Amino acid sequence: MSSAAEIDQPTTLPKGAPLGPGSLLWEYFGDHRLKLFFGRSGTLQNMHPAVSAALQQHSNFFDDPWDRLLRSVPRIEDSVYDPPESASAVRVRDYHRDIKGIDHHGQRYHALNPDIFWWTHVTFVETVMTMNEHFGTPLTDAQKRQLWAESVTWWERYGLSMQPVFGTYEEFRAYWSHMLAEELEANETTDFALRAAATPIPPVPGVPEWAWTVIRRPFMEFNVWLLAALMPERGREILGIEWNRLDQFDFRVFAGAVRTTWPLVPRPLRYDRRVYRKIRAAEKGLSWRPARAARWS
Template identity: 55%
Template sequence: MFEKHPGWNVSLPLGPNSLTWKHFGDIRSMLILGRAGTLQNMHPVLDAALQQHSNFFTDPMDRFDRSVAPIQAMIYQPDAEARATTVRDFHKPIKGVAPQGNRYHALDPEVFWWTHVTFYESIIATQEFFGTPFTEDEKAQLIAEGLTWWRLYGMSDRPAFGDYESYRAYWTHMWQEVLESNTTTDFAANIHTAKVLAPPFIPSPLWPLIRYPVMAIGVWISNATMPPEARKILGWNWSRADQLAFDLFRRAVRATWTLTPERLRYIPDTWAGMQQYRQHSEQYSDGDSDPEPASAAK
């Protein structure tokens, strides 16, 4: 039932003809990294796991880097299944008892599926806010590609889907039945006031001087791009003045994008993978047989 979707055959690899390849590494996605993390952490199991197993509350950038970089490698480096196995197995020891008394495991397929969905939802959101929004057909294709991506993990298909209608129903269900405001999301909302460690690309002596404004801007962008359902659950306020300021900001991002050289439009590791494919495509699974190529990068 999963194999036939308009514009995408889910048995094909996520090569250069896929929307995932063309957009997952978009550098603009870094603007909503905090948003994506907060959406994931609204799941009560992820909240419990972060509190009990992670350094997120002292070094959030390290946690994001350890999470995002290996997942990007699944898409842009050879041996996608082996890399997916590595990502999956990172989560094997993450289990315990939540404060509510129920046992949890990070490899529960329903929990892992939620985190997976937030990654390709972020691809849609990046283009919605800072690029050229996807058409309905492109969204449908991207959701189908998400099933291809999921199957690399070797996880159960029980929670999975590859059609846009199921995606929308699932999105509504999560807001109504599962997601919550919790310790981790409260921390994210106030991360600019926390004494977190410097990201690796910022000198440690400089960090105390710029930490507050840098992190505060990140929180503001997360709020600006957060789905209204999430704002309601989290109790985040958003004013008309905020919206006007954000509209100016997103226009500036779009204008800057048109002037940016291609190699700077992508996260560095992503660009390196794209170049590696161009030079050594034989190392990759062949995704060029897709009879309906995805649209050009936006």
């Protein structure tokens, strides 16, 4: 597998941009609309052979996918919204220290290999751009460049090597195209995600067992369809996902409904409550207590 460093990497250290109140990552990363991308983002990450192997060998993903998702997302949000001195990003990094092994290609991997960690990082930033494309106002080229520079600052918080990092939106596009064209694959983990509607899985936390029995299949069918709708066309090809004109029409109607109604939602309700508290505290110049470290697997 090619490393990110091999794809026309600059020789100068990429420059970041301020990450905090007023930044684009702060405005969008805790936005509830990103939850519509959970299936898509996770699947794109898992199309990397090393990430897929790590899930198979070091997590309970196949037994309870909600557990890993609902424990991981708040910690990753903390790495953006907590002040850098809180070391929230360092804790996220350190949860991955013992995640290593051999993937199904016979290649050794370690979750803290910068090229592997970089791929997951890039998918989060790309999702913010795509969320605005489909469900909001598309970012301008200047905003995309700003967002990318902010993502460099976010990466620096992890304390990992800057070797795979590029500092411009244009370089990001080249890297994204390369990964889709050359590196990503269908595998056991992505197959599991696409079969989710037909696979018995535990209920979403907070949903009673009896209710889950009724809603599980239509709920999961919608989420698999949404995963397919949001997946890049090349990603659908890799995964063997069929997508037709009726699907595309239905998605345009759905996306239009989200775009139309979202501006009517009061600002506090657009974010997870814990994220909004951090946003408001920072805007008021107040401090807050960093989130308590949690076990990651």
